[in-house]
Amino acid sequence: MIFEAHYPIHPLLRKYIRYYYFVRVQQPDHLSNYLSFPNTTIPVNIHKNVDCRIAGDRATVSATPETKVVTISNGLRETPLYVTWNGSIDKVTIAFTAVGINHFISKNLPEAVSGHANVFTAWDGNDYTACLDKFYAVTDNRQRVKLLEDFLLGVYHPFDKSALLQQVIDRLCDFSQEMPVPEIARMVNISERSLNRLFHLHIGLSPVAYRKIARFRQSLEGKVVHDKFKRLTDIGYDSHYYDQPYFIRMCNKLSGKSPKALFKSVDKLADNNVIFEFIG
Template identity: 40%
Template sequence: MDIRTYFPRHPLLRQYISYYYFLVVDDPDFNVTYYSFPNTTTPLNIHKNIETKIEPYATSIAESKEQNNVMLVQGMRKQPLLANLKGRLDKITIHFKPLGLNQFISKPFADIAPLDSQLFTDWCHAPGYNHFIADFYGTCDLERRVGILEAFLLSIYKPMIIDPLLINAVNALADTSNEQNIQQIAQELGISTKTLSRFFTKHLGITAIGFKNIARFRHSLQVNQQGKTLTDIGYESNFCDQAYFINVYKQIAGASPGAFFKSISKFADDQLVFKLLDQGTV
């Protein structure tokens, strides 16, 4: 798959967005099936002229003769998502940092993305949305598209007042270099573990421990690039023992760590990790 990666230009957007990637396919026979894996980022996809079928942990996208624009957003999922892409496609995916999308929506995150994958309509009635889509898909220049997208995002930016305690908790749980359990973090913030759990469920759509395991999982992918043993990878990613390391991987990745690392492919400057099942005309 020819995936092109771009990083936010505007300093405000860099606070909330990790990166964008484009997938533009002009081959009607294109057909690829793959698994994508849980991440601490929130992917939001904007597609041109597609039909889609969404099932639990399985989403298919196919070229459509209907002239439309479809947006999909993925919640903070705990299991791999099976994806199938067919035909000519033209999409951008925005990877929002934790709490990032919250700054650009009109409802709580838990209301916007309660499922692993769903249609996203929150922007459809925003002032300038139709003009944005027309301009965005009116050019094939990806650099220009990034500029058009960022102008739209800045126009709908509504900074959400989030309790600083939640932000501190998110940062603490994502920091694998300073291992702390949920109870320690809640105690340091002066709140109960129940309050901490409510924060995460409302604003991130996942429990605190679920988020922490995903952060450990994503860190282990980075450590694996350094050619270390499975024992070292588990230890450096703060999995308390090998049995727990394996159990979390079987849930999040659907395989043991050793089998998983042998099966994955990386795209978008190693930002994306997929397990390709049917490469078709990739």
């Protein structure tokens, strides 16, 4: 299985998309199972010639001889997503920032992206179909990125809450000078209730939940990707968990594993942008 990372080319898209990654498997008898852990990106996954079955925190994607493309999105979540792939794979994932995806959909986020995973229909229409026809007619991933970006620029629209929400997210992710959510709300001149409502409409969860996920990802990436730490206590301290038992409890809640077990089990893929645990 080959994972290949690419990065946005157009300057506008660099503001809203972290990366793309491509996966190809040509063996028709391929089978893989993996866990995708909570993240602060909102992925949109475009699969060629598959059927999908989604039930709660489980998604099964299976190759089909029928010619069709299925697009699946993953919402922000506080527990892992269990994924099964059956058969050949030809897919691209667009990893949007939590705020960024709002510039490319015409409805509130929960109407387009819900739960751990859902079939994404926000782009359905002739332009998207034409884009995918061109996209899958070529095999070079650099050409595919260009075609995808032409489509994304065509559906882009300004999002008037973007700057406010990004400012709040930047504060939520500043663990060195952690600011309570009510204080952040006052900083951006809205009520805490209004801030929570905006987050649910455009991010998909509360500011408190977002901070919890961001802190988890910092600890995960600090150890697994950057190998900054040798001791678990250092990982927890760097991510400003209150104490070691709290760090372990939050890791168990978000990943289903202790920190030690998690860090030993995961794989780094696509320029270390993707952290999965393959099972079996």
